[in-house]
Amino acid sequence: MxxxxxxxxxxxxxxxxxxxxxxxxxxxxxxxxxxxxxxxxxxxxxxxxxxxxxxxxxxxxxxxxxxxxxxxxxxxxxxxxxxxxxxxxxxxxxxxxxxxxxxxxxxxxxxxxxxxxxxxxxxxxxxxxxxxxxxxxxxxxxxxxxxxxxxxxxxxxxxxxxxxxxxxxxxxxxxxxxxxxxxxxxxxxxxxxxxxxxxxxxxxxxxxxxxxxxxxxxxxxxxxxxxxxxSLDEPARLRKLAGRLATYLLGYGDVLVRLNDWDPAALERFRADERVSAHGGAFDATEDLDLLRHLREILPDEWLACAAVGxxxxxxxxxxxxxxxxxxxxxxxxxxxxxxxxxxxxxxxxxxxxxxxxxxxxxxxxxx
The missing domain is CATH 3.20.20.30 (Luciferase-like domain)
Incomplete structure (x- = not known):
């Protein structure tokens, strides 16, 4: 204690x-x-x-x-x-x-x-x-x-x-x-x-x-x-940023987009992405670094900017x-x-x- x-x-x-x-x-x-x-x-x-x-x-x-x-x-x-x-x-x-x-x-x-x-x-x-x-x-x-x-x-x-x-x-x-x-x-x-x-x-x-x-x-x-x-390594940073947000978007993306007044069309593009739709399970638990990098590229910077990164x-x-x-x-x-x-x-x-x-x-x- x-x-x-x-x-x-x-x-x-x-x-x-x-x-x-x-x-x-x-x-x-x-x-x-x-x-x-x-x-x-x-x-x-x-x-x-x-x-x-x-x-x-x-x-x-x-x-x-x-x-x-x-x-x-x-x-x-x-x-x-x-x-x-x-x-x-x-x-x-x-x-x-x-x-x-x-x-x-x-x-x-x-x-x-x-x-x-x-x-x-x-x-x-x-x-x-x-x-x-x-x-x-x-x-x-x-x-x-x-x-x-x-x-x-x-x-x-x-x-x-x-x-x-x-x-x-x-x-x-x-x-x-x-x-x-x-x-x-x-x-x-x-x-x-x-x-x-x-x-x-x-x-x-x-x-x-x-x-x-x-x-x-x-x-x-x-x-x-x-x-x-x-100070976190790249896989950890990507899991906690792009991987975490992507997981939320799959679970209740419409609510999050509406809450933040984000573009619904960007959410649909994310959901339609071949690698996103083919993935099973939570993105914030994956060890696939290439997939995490892909998520970072396709998610709007504005959305990721809600986090404290730096x-x-x-x-x-x-x-x-x-x-x-x-x-x-x-x-x-x-x-x-x-x-x-x-x-x-x-x-x-x-x-x-x-x-x-x-x-x-x-x-x-x-x-x-």
Whole structure:
């Protein structure tokens, strides 16, 4: 575990993802979480994939490997677990971490849920599920619930509970951004968003919170910026840049193009490319350097420019850019803590600690 001295040096405005992308070695998370804390990252976020990245297992490992860094599931889905199971996961991690854990939810990919035989996620379901969690965390019993999240005769945890567990929502489209402003404690935006899209998303969340009668400043907004520093070798740089964006475009390219006001015709050209259509699997996991170079050539430079690519000083400047757009915090996405170390060193040397004194390491909560 990190020392108390390390915990006083955390930069709560920054986070990374643990096991970014694909992994065959989930045990690496233990080392990554400890290293993130050692380097001063304020939080480590964990994205779930249905192979070797279970949200509950990863969060437990990250909590156990650290002593002060925030840990957040960003994201799991409410429809893949019974609400009592999810609520119990969160209370266990909340108590285990001493209040460092935040439960992050997302809509997921509709096509995947179709294949799995699960209902597609709606805003009404998320709202209902969050209400159930919060009632259980407050020690309430729920009798005869029949709502969008499901029908449950009787739900309870412990009448002594009064657990203040923040809920984050991963959001990309306008409807989810508005929902985040209404019901979430924090919102995590998406990778490869233009500056204009980030600023617009911040505005939507804040306006929605105000319309819901909430204090907009209490909703923590995380920008997510792919960060590719020059010291990485060429295959790694290409996988984290062109490979990662190409993977997103195959999964939900129409949403990303609409969000960023990009040219839909460019997306169609990308999808029609022979090498793209012939490839099976995720581009950000391929070892085919020639294919990665091809992706870099066919993807518009404007789209790739959303990432922080260059030397450590440039990447650190891009962090400031995201904060100046209105985000409270920035997730440096797609890189391990060690890969981020040069950027973190530059940022630490130039940051104004007083600007972030109000932030807590818990990624789902803004005020200490």
């Amino acid at each position: 990190a020392s108390a001295e390390t915990s006083t040096q955390l930069m709560p405005e920054l986070a990374c993802y643990g096991l970014a992308g694909h992994t065959a070695s989930p045990a690496d998370l233990v080392t990554e979480a400890a290293r993130a804390e050692e380097l001063g990252l304020g939080s480590i976020l964990l994205s779930e994939r249905f192979a070797l990245k279970d949200a509950a297992v990863m969060a437990g490992a990250a909590v156990a490997a650290t002593s002060s860094i925030g840990v957040g599931s960003a994201a799991t889905n409410h429809n893949t677990r019974h609400p009592l199971v999810t609520a119990t996961m969160a209370t266990t991690l909340h108590r285990m971490s001493g209040g460092r854990y935040a439960l992050g939810l997302g809509r997921g990919i509709p096509m995947l849920f179709d294949i799995m035989g699960l209902p597609r996620v709606t805003s009404a379901q998320i709202t209902d599920a969050v209400s159930i969690y919060r009632k259980l965390w407050a020690g309430e019993s729920i009798v005869g619930h029949d709502g969008p999240a499901g029908t449950f005769p009787y739900l309870f945890q412990d009448p002594s509970f009064n657990e203040n567990i923040p809920v984050m929502l991963v959001a990309m489209g306008d409807n989810t951004l508005r929902l985040a402003g209404q019901v979430a404690d924090a919102v995590v935006l998406h990778t490869f968003m233009t500056d204009a899209a980030v600023a617009r998303s911040v505005r939507i969340v804040r306006e929605s919170a105000e319309q819901a009668g909430r204090d907009p400043s209490t909703v923590r907004i995380w920008s997510v910026m792919a960060t590719i520093e020059d 030397d450590a000083a440039h990447c650190a400047d891009r962090i400031k850019d995201q904060l100046d757009l209105g985000a409270d915090s920035v997730v440096l996405h797609g890189a391990t803590p060690d890969e981020l170390a040069p950027v973190l060193a530059v940022w630490r040397a130039n940051r104004d600690p007083s600007r972030f004194a109000h932030l807590t390491p818990n990624p789902g909560r803004i005020h200490r």
